[in-house]
Amino acid sequence: MDPYLYYLIELSAANPAVVAEDIYTVNGELLLARSAPLDEKTCLALQGKTLALPLANSIELKTVITSGDLLQHLLGTIRSTEYFQALAEQKHPLSSLEPVCAKLSDLPLLQQYLTVMAAQMNDLYQRTLCVSLWALYIAQEMRLPAAESGEIFWAAIAHDIGMLHIDPQILHKSEKLTAEDWLHIQSHVEIARSILMDVPGLSAEIVAAVSEHHERCDGTGYPLAKVESELSIAGQILAVADSIVGIYFNRFKAQGRRWREVIPILEMNRAAYLYRSCDIVTTMILRSELPLPNVVHxxxxxxxxxxxxxxxxxxxxxxxxxxxxxxxxxxxxxxxxxxxxxxxxxxxxxxxxxxxxxxxxxxxxxxxxxxxxxxxxxxxxxxxxxxxxxxxxxxxxxxxxxxxxxxxxxxxxxxxxxxxxxxxxxxxxxxx
Incomplete structure (x- = not known):
């Protein structure tokens, strides 16, 4: 079973889904008719079938995250994070978020994915909010046009939706991951790209940035091992924003450590990222003037x-x-x-x-x-x-x-x- 279908079934008790458009196989067999509820029973008809269209394109959730909800979630992230508070107070007013969030109402498929992510993979959703703030702030610090900064923000919001199609047993595996496991996890990039290519209202630049968020300027990334000259500015900004959040959440947050400690790690990876973005991140963190973490004594x-x-x-x-x-x-x-x-x-x-x-x-x-x-x-x-x-x-x-x-x-x-x-x-x- 596609993990996304599994998440929808789990969510159905609190937030029912219905079939918005008839669901057919690639051979033209009707599986579920319009208005049918999507629950554990009706989903049996979908198992083992190759659908003519991705499932997400054919269903609707009763309740989805709105533009206002997204704005409030971002504001909540800022208010609960000392570092983001300092940035907002100094150079990035909260009012700058409202215009970029407004676009969500025009992206129903993305609304659906964010709703499922927030409900079923909330840790990933919280990270996504942080990546989006970092990406937007870096773009603004680089003085990119507002429209371009907005596209980078939306690439950040969408960059990990492919993870909703990755086997949760592999994601939560306690033992060592195999090479095949890593390849499966890495496929989330191509999955996201495939989904977003057919979303009306998303530019090719947004899709490209999502495709590149695990690429590295020195050619050590995936899926295509591109080098700096082959990468977009948006993709490079998203890559460094995603890495910063990954470093902080995976290594520092549980220990109560601060964003300041990202700096020495980022400095050691300068060859992998757009050099200007590394300088900007370091400047932003130091500008916040947060106290240094306690050291051993x-x-x-x-x-x-x-x-x-x-x-x-x-x-x-x-x-x-x-x-x-x-x-x-x-x-x-x-x-x-x-x-x-x-x-x-x-x-x-x-x-x-x-x-x-x-x-x-x-x-x-x-x-x-x-x-x-x-x-x-x-x-x-x-x-x-x-x-x-x-x-x-x-x-x-x-x-x-x-x-x-x-x-x-x-x-x-x-x-x-x-x-x-x-x-x-x-x-x-x-x-x-």
């Missing part, structure tokens, strides 16, 4: 420093194993996908070479702190700790990419594939 200093030392050594070993695995096969193989993986390891090497993570002075400082109690961990060392976590993220990401390459069957040379498999043996256990 007193008796916790030695343990913190020792943990950083051990992680630093582990990361160096992991990086060395991945580098050797990918570069030992040479560069004349003519395999585009393998070249992409090799480019990623070069990107990681360049990024972290300049980050001081492997520098002797950092190691000496940590060893000194590990040997005695100090007053506190400096902000510089705290930022270095965040950079180490970012390196771990990149190495995990590249390890998954290598795993997916091995299992894809796309390798051009069986001998090279076997060599990579052998080199990857000791690395695979690190992927989480």
């Amino acid at each position: 007193g008796s916790g200093v030695p343990e913190f420093a020792e943990r950083m030392l051990q992680q630093n050594l582990q990361l160096q070993n992991w990086f060395t194993q991945l580098r050797d695995c990918l570069t030992s096969v040479g560069y004349t193989h003519g395999d585009r996908k393998l070249h992409a993986l090799q480019n990623v390891i070069f990107h990681i090497a360049t990024t972290f070479k300049g980050s001081m993570l492997f520098k002797e002075d950092l190691r000496e400082s940590l060893e000194s702190m590990a040997g005695k109690e100090g007053n506190s961990i400096t902000q510089a060392v705290a930022d270095a700790s965040l950079r180490q976590e970012e390196m771990k993220f990149h190495l995990q990401r590249l390890s998954r990419m290598v795993q997916m390459y091995i299992s894809s069957g796309d390798a051009k040379d069986p001998k090279i594939l076997r060599k990579i498999e052998e080199g990857f043996t000791n690395i695979s256990g690190r992927i989480k």
Whole structure:
């Protein structure tokens, strides 16, 4: 069963759906007639069938999120988030949101998807609101025309609707995801693009931005591994906004940490994003003048420093194993996908070479702190700790990419594939 149909059935008790247009198979078989309720019983007729039109295009919900609702949800996000409050007070008045939200009343299909997302995947909906605010504010800081800023906002609102068609068992899987699982999750981009292409009132620029929100300027993104010259400004802004929110929600929010801590991680990823957007984000965060997060102090200093030392050594070993695995096969193989993986390891090497993570002075400082109690961990060392976590993220990401390459069957040379498999043996256990 399409997960979206499953979500509609779950929602039907509180918010009934009805068939707005007759639902046919691609062969012309009538499955459900107009005005029929969409519930668990009637949905049995749809299982295993290939529909002539996507299901969402043929149904209506009794109640949908309106333009006014969306505005209130965004205002609620701002009021409950110290950082967004500071931005609104300084340079981005709340009144600027009303004009962009008004467009939702002209987009009934998007109203439906947002309604289902808010009810069934509320965490994703909350993230979407944050991404939309970030994208709009970055566009405004870049002084883009109001119409263009509005399109970037709507690309952000729509960018993750494809996730409503991804198997929830994979999304909520507690064990390690397989390469096939990752490919399934990544398909949400193409799903969203396919849905949005047929939505009246959405421009080609909005659809393109959604298609590009996981692409990266250095060619390490997906689904097409585009590079900066192939990407739209809207897509690049959406990409950095989505990444900022992902970093904050996935790594910092549960720990009560602040948006300020996104800066050192963003700085380490400058090659992946439109450079101007990185500068703007950093300026926006620092302009908010929010207090710095508390750092470790007193008796916790030695343990913190020792943990950083051990992680630093582990990361160096992991990086060395991945580098050797990918570069030992040479560069004349003519395999585009393998070249992409090799480019990623070069990107990681360049990024972290300049980050001081492997520098002797950092190691000496940590060893000194590990040997005695100090007053506190400096902000510089705290930022270095965040950079180490970012390196771990990149190495995990590249390890998954290598795993997916091995299992894809796309390798051009069986001998090279076997060599990579052998080199990857000791690395695979690190992927989480």
